[in-house]
Amino acid sequence: MGNKPITMALAGNPNAGKTTLFNHLTGARQHVGNYPGITVDHKEGSFHQDGQQISITDLPGTYSLTAYSVEEVVSRDFLTTAKPDVVVNIVDASNLERNLYLSTQFLEMGLPVIIALNMMDVAKDRGIEIRVEKLSELLEIPIVPIIARSGKGTKELISQALEVAASSKTMEPRDISYGEDLDESLMELIATIEQTSFLSSAYPARFTAIKYLEHDDEMLRKGQAAAPETARKLEEIVSKTSDHLQATMDVYPEAIIADHRYGFIKAILRQGVLTHKFDTDRLYTSDKIDKVLTNRLLGPVIMLAILFGLYQFTFSWSELPVSWMEALFGWLGGVVENTLPDGLLKSMIISGVIDGVGGVLGFVPLIMFMFFGIAVLEDSGYLARVAFMMDRVFHFFGLHGSSVMPFIVSGGIAGGCAVPGVMATRTLRSPKERMATLLTVPFMNCGAKVPVLVLLIGAFFTEHKALYMFLFTMLAWLVALVAAKFLRMTVLRGEATPFVMELPPYRFPTFRGLVIHTWERTWQYIKKAGTVILGISILLWASMTFPGLPQSEQDLYESQRLEITETLAKQTEKLQDALTGINQEESAATLRNSIAGKVGLFFEPVSSYAGFDWRTNIAMLGGFAAKEVIISTLGTVYSMGVIEADKASSLGDRLVKDPHWNAVVAVSALIFIMFYAPCFVTVVCIAKESSWKWALFSMTFNTIFAFIASVLVFQLGSMFS
Amino acid sequence: MTIQKLNKKCCSLAHKLQQCKQGKRCKRHHGPLSETCQAGKLKICKLTGDRKECAKMAALGVLPGQEAELICSQGGSQCLLKIHGGTLSIDQNTSSNIIVETI
Numbered sequence: 001m002g003n004k005p006i007t008m009a010l011a012g013n014p015n016a017g018k019t020t021l022f023n024h025l026t027g028a029r030q031h032v033g034n035y036p037g038i039t040v041d042h043k044e045g046s047f048h049q050d051g052q053q054i055s056i057t058d059l060p061g062t063y064s065l066t067a068y069s070v071e072e073v074v075s076r077d078f079l080t081t082a083k084p085d086v087v088v089n090i091v092d093a094s095n096l097e098r099n100l101y102l103s104t105q106f107l108e109m110g111l112p113v114i115i116a117l118n119m120m121d122v123a124k125d126r127g128i129e130i131r132v133e134k135l136s137e138l139l140e141i142p143i144v145p146i147i148a149r150s151g152k153g154t155k156e157l158i159s160q161a162l163e164v165a166a167s168s169k170t171m172e173p174r175d176i177s178y179g180e181d182l183d184e185s186l187m188e189l190i191a192t193i194e195q196t197s198f199l200s201s202a203y204p205a206r207f208t209a210i211k212y213l214e215h216d217d218e219m220l221r222k223g224q225a226a227a228p229e230t231a232r233k234l235e236e237i238v239s240k241t242s243d244h245l246q247a248t249m250d251v252y253p254e255a256i257i258a259d260h261r262y263g264f265i266k267a268i269l270r271q272g273v274l275t276h277k278f279d280t281d282r283l284y285t286s287d288k289i290d291k292v293l294t295n296r297l298l299g300p301v302i303m304l305a306i307l308f309g310l311y312q313f314t315f316s317w318s319e320l321p322v323s324w325m326e327a328l329f330g331w332l333g334g335v336v337e338n339t340l341p342d343g344l345l346k347s348m349i350i351s352g353v354i355d356g357v358g359g360v361l362g363f364v365p366l367i368m369f370m371f372f373g374i375a376v377l378e379d380s381g382y383l384a385r386v387a388f389m390m391d392r393v394f395h396f397f398g399l400h401g402s403s404v405m406p407f408i409v410s411g412g413i414a415g416g417c418a419v420p421g422v423m424a425t426r427t428l429r430s431p432k433e434r435m436a437t438l439l440t441v442p443f444m445n446c447g448a449k450v451p452v453l454v455l456l457i458g459a460f461f462t463e464h465k466a467l468y469m470f471l472f473t474m475l476a477w478l479v480a481l482v483a484a485k486f487l488r489m490t491v492l493r494g495e496a497t498p499f500v501m502e503l504p505p506y507r508f509p510t511f512r513g514l515v516i517h518t519w520e521r522t523w524q525y526i527k528k529a530g531t532v533i534l535g536i537s538i539l540l541w542a543s544m545t546f547p548g549l550p551q552s553e554q555d556l557y558e559s560q561r562l563e564i565t566e567t568l569a570k571q572t573e574k575l576q577d578a579l580t581g582i583n584q585e586e587s588a589a590t591l592r593n594s595i596a597g598k599v600g601l602f603f604e605p606v607s608s609y610a611g612f613d614w615r616t617n618i619a620m621l622g623g624f625a626a627k628e629v630i631i632s633t634l635g636t637v638y639s640m641g642v643i644e645a646d647k648a649s650s651l652g653d654r655l656v657k658d659p660h661w662n663a664v665v666a667v668s669a670l671i672f673i674m675f676y677a678p679c680f681v682t683v684v685c686i687a688k689e690s691s692w693k694w695a696l697f698s699m700t701f702n703t704i705f706a707f708i709a710s711v712l713v714f715q716l717g718s719m720f721s
Numbered sequence: 722m723t724i725q726k727l728n729k730k731c732c733s734l735a736h737k738l739q740q741c742k743q744g745k746r747c748k749r750h751h752g753p754l755s756e757t758c759q760a761g762k763l764k765i766c767k768l769t770g771d772r773k774e775c776a777k778m779a780a781l782g783v784l785p786g787q788e789a790e791l792i793c794s795q796g797g798s799q800c801l802l803k804i805h806g807g808t809l810s811i812d813q814n815t816s817s818n819i820i821v822e823t824i
Contacts, residue, residue: 066776068776068777094806098781098805098806101780214776251785252775254775255768255784258780258782259779262787287808290793290801294801387810388810391810498815499810499812501809502809503801505808
């Protein structure tokens with residue numbers, strides 16, 4: 001030890017607290033939540049303790065080391081190829097039996113493992129007492145009780161982990177008996193494997209033999225690629241054993257293996273390791289709550305009420321701070337207006353920066369309240385129940401229960417992001433179900449669409465903001481599900497796969513956790529507004545300013561100004577109004593003649609069927625870069641015609657006063673914004689997760705669908721209004 | 722189907738309403754988990770269906786002979802099963818392949 005960094009892996013069941021511990025140790029801000037499957041890929045970090053640099057990897061949660069899911073393959077591959085100096089196995093103390101199932105497989109692999117017995121506080125509350133020393137003695141590995149959320153016991157854990165890493169003693173793989181039939185077969189398999197050094201560089205012989213008996217697809221594939229002849233011999237032995245077990249006991253070898261592993265765990269726990277203070281048959285509070293919250297009839301009603309309550313809370317509590325932000329940016333615009341001389345710099349700062357970025361930043365309080373509400377739902381464990389309740393609905397639309405989480409992450413409750421949502425589809429095993437999920441998650445109302453929705457709903461449906469927000473969220477779900485059904489019935493036709501998920505217990509969210517979750521998401525929003533959105537805003541301002549009006553036209557406006565000044569020289573007020581009118585006309589003509597204006601005008605003959613004029617077109621095109629840009633562009637477009645910023649009203653007011661906008665146009669625009677092509681980053685992510693063919697399909701399919709829907713809404717709405 | 726026929730079926734809507742009114746429990750049930758109409762304790766008898774899914778369920782501790790508790794039956798469409806100290810949410814496809822016996 002010393003200069004060479006120690007490599008450490010965090011492994012364990014889903015929702016056991018691996019990422020919480022990872023964040024605590026490294027000071028990172030990886031997303032954690034009270035539902036399984038948040039970590040889908042391994043994450044790296046590093047920290048120091050006792051003068052030793054430690055390089056740590058947070059692995060996705062798994063129940064076993066057999067390749068049943070992508071997470072299991074990722075975890076196993078990392079452990080066998082990277083060969084970390086020490087594996088910290090995070091075990092949920094309140095659910096010991098299930099969690100030790102994975103630990104037994106680490107022991108069978110002969111990995112240098114140490115157990116971190118997490119959630120000791122939850123176990124204590126449930127009346128569970130664990131004799132840690134006894135358990136450590138029986139498993140023959142160090143065990144340290146910890147509470148990852150508070151950091152209690154983590155120093156001791158790392159000290160002991162460093163000792164394991166430094167120990168020259170190599171861990172001997174632990175042998176568990178799987179009964180007479182399988183043990184005999186294992187002996188035969190191990191002999192063949194050892195004779196031929198089959199896959200011996202990566203796995204111990206017994207581990208390979210067990211995986212062959214478990215019919216592990218990944219291992220079979222690797223075996224066939226490495227040594228086809230030996231692989232065939234091994235498969236023959238396994239097949240013989242499997243047939244025998246089927247004939248005599250009507251089970252497959254993997255069921256017997258699992259049964260013996262659980263038997264091994266039970267035998268250990270019964271030696272005075274685990275005692276229950278309360279009756280083990282009693283239902284915990286969490287289960288009692290579930291009886292109500294997941295009830296077939298009451299559950300969905302409560303779920304919808306919670307969602308509506310979240311929007312009500314967000315809108316009512318954020319109204320005042322949002323108006324403060326609007327006033328702040330209005331004041332700032334006024335200061336710049338009165339300080340800087342007229343010219344390009346002033347125009348850029350007012351129209352490009354303040355009205356553009358300010359329009360996005362003005363929604364920070366609202367975003368913050370919404371993220372806080374979502375953090376409460378997530379940390380309490382309620383979102384996992386939402387997934388459970390939605391599974392039935394998803395199944396009907398050809399999706400999988402595991403698709404629910406990507407939908408929620410992408411903004412199912414409004415305020416998520418499609419990029420992690422697309423990545424979260426990795427938990428789906430069926431390629432067709434995964435592709436259907438991947439292509440439909442961008443329909444959700446991500447955090448970038450929320451301010452656009454809030455702006456238009458706030459401007460045109462002032463009386464029932466929360467209700468409209470709720471309805472548009474429901475619409476996003478409906479459209480996404482119908483689109484999924486359409487895809488599953490046409491290009492992605494295939495069988496549905498089963499869905500099983502472990503529900504985490506309800507937990508009281510900690511204030512610290514809520515603040516961290518709210519802040520990390522809000523900060524991302526602010527950071528994006530101050531960097532990407534600022535850059536795009538300035539770029540779009542430039543495209544809306546240049547090439548400017550031809551000199552002849554500029555001279556025409558100048559002569560109009562001179563003429564008016566001479567005519568109304570003694571009527572100051574009238575003169576001011578007339579001059580403002582000419583200036584606005586000139587600004588509008590400049591905008592119309594600009595690069596962006598010409599592009600907007602080019603699309604107007606088509607977009608007018610959906611009620612969008614050329615200025616809205618510029619905003620929609622900007623939205624391809626990032627959805628927040630729609631607001632910043634509308635802010636810039638509608639501020640270019642206004643000369644004195646301090647006299648200007650908010651963007652919402654400007655849209656209401658604009659003759660091209662009304663409630664029908666607003667709904668049509670909202671529908672187009674919600675469903676047209678995903679932002680550029682999401683498209684790249686879809687391409688990375690599938691292919692560019694599907695990414696282009698997503699852009700085209702979504703835009704065509706969104707446009708048709710908007711045209712229908714606008715035409716029908718105009719007919720009836 | 723008459724209401725009498727409906728009443729004969731343990732898990733029919735009519736029977737459930739009757740149960741609700743009279744507070745009666747279902748009779749002992751042996752069959753797929755998806756058809757277990759009453760929350761309560763049960764024993765897993767057998768796993769059927771796709772081999773991979775059976776193996777996955779076995780890794781989660783859903784094994785023949787294992788006792789579990791049905792928390793929410795959801796009328797056969799999906800269910801919450803408390804087993805090995807954890808709570809599993811299981812969809813209908815899977816629960817119809819888990820043969821159980823109420824105890």
